[in-house]
Amino acid sequence: MCECSAYSDLELIRESIDKRIATTKKLKKQLQWVAESPAGDSLYKCDGCQQLWQSSHAWNWGNKEYLFKVPTIAVADWMEEFFARPDQMLLYSGMMHDYFEKNKFVVSDTPCRKEGCGHNALVNNVLCKEHFIQSLQQFGMLPKFPEGRMFSPYG
Incomplete structure (x- = not known):
């Protein structure tokens, strides 16, 4: 018997992920494994309602597995880029x-030095806000945008 509708999309709060980790083992028993991505995530499908689910391991939660609903996608497309x-x-x-x-950004009258950028640089910087953030991410000083395909309701 399909229970997919009893599981809502995950809210981006710790408690929501905690609860899903706790219910994943039970939920997984009701689903059929479809594929595994090169990154180690698995895709599952509910035979009852055809809902797709992706597994992940939340490293900040002790690398515990949890499942979350994902939109319909061809397996080959999912293998190229998971959610x-x-x-x-x-x-x-x-x-x-x-x-x-913690940081306030003030735009100067000087153009950003990134080739092709039409924005102005930040005060005391040679880059605009977007390119400055990208440079901090490149050097590991800020986190990079999460890997994977964005989907509703998240992006």
């Missing part, structure tokens, strides 16, 4: 929010 993981979206948004709360 973004809610635990990574949660961590990314929290860290970026904290960074933006």
Whole structure:
């Protein structure tokens, strides 16, 4: 008997992921395994309602597995690019929010030095806000945007 409708989309809060981790073992028993991505995520399908589910391991929760609903997709397309993981979206948004709360960005009259950029650089910087953030991400000083295909209701 299909129970997929009893599981809502995950809210991007710790408690929601905690609860899903706790219910994943039971939920997984009701689903059929479809494929595994090169990154180690699995795709599952409900025989009753055809809902697709992706598994992930939340490293910040002790690498525990959880499942989340994903949109319909061809297996070959999913293998090329899996869906973004809610635990990574949660961590990314929290860290970026904290960074933006602590740092204020003032735009100068000087153009950004990134080739082809039409924005102005930040005060005391040679890059605009977008390119400055990208440079911090490149050097590991800020988290990179989560890997994977964005999907509703997350992006």
